Amino acid sequence: MKVISILALAAFSATLSLPAAAQFAKAEDAIHYRQAALAVMGEHFGRLGAMSKGAVPFDAKSAQDSAEVVLFMSKLPWAGFGPGTEGGKAKPSIWTENAKFKDHASKLEGEAVKLAAAAKQGDLASLKAAFGATAGSCKACHDSFRNR
């Protein structure tokens, strides 16, 4: 009976993993994908940060372009954190406290919508405010779920 239960559990786990397995050929692909998506988002978010902090001159068109990229990219990385894809800088708590992790991801997606709307306004003050809120969302998730 014990063997049957273990087999049943294994079959159940395999079913649970199916979406991730179907999306990515192997776990390494998922890890590489999420890192790549976060890197593209990070580059453009960094540009918005540089403008917000006055490190580079504010450019409304460039800010809007980067905010659009952040908005699009904000939806992508999370599929790369499916079951069985532990690794990279991801803390194991992503999988043991997955609901909390998903809350952080949703929060970022919401902030990215506001950030893109703010960038469309075309003024530095709007960008700064939205950048600060979005950066807070990034940091909260990194503090909880990313190894340094």
Place this chain on the structure above:
Amino acid sequence: MKVISILALAAFSATLSLPAAAQFAKAEDAIHYRQAALAVMGEHFGRLGAMSKGAVPFDAKSAQDSAEVVLFMSKLPWAGFGPGTEGGKAKPSIWTENAKFKDHASKLEGEAVKLAAAAKQGDLASLKAAFGATAGSCKACHDSFRNR
């Protein structure tokens, strides 16, 4: 006079490099960025390829989602190939035959528009045809400009 000419050339080159320098803090960032953007695009393009070849079952929604990602990502990598960003798998000819490289990039962007339109049709035959054309565009550029 020779020294002045060299200084003038250096100043001219510095001006030429300004856009890339303004966008990326350093050349390594540009290389990392273009690799990341191409990786995200490649993952989704690979999924469309798997469906086109029958390796995984055709799923209209998934195909449309992936084609939308390919379309968005198709615009991003090229900014990461600015002056002074040689490296990675990029062949030096990207910079010495830059107009040809840019033609390839534009061609891919055009194919990605058609690919996204085809995926919206919701049938495998349309996807297959557009995938083949887009894959040809990827390959043509890789054959000329990417080291193995």
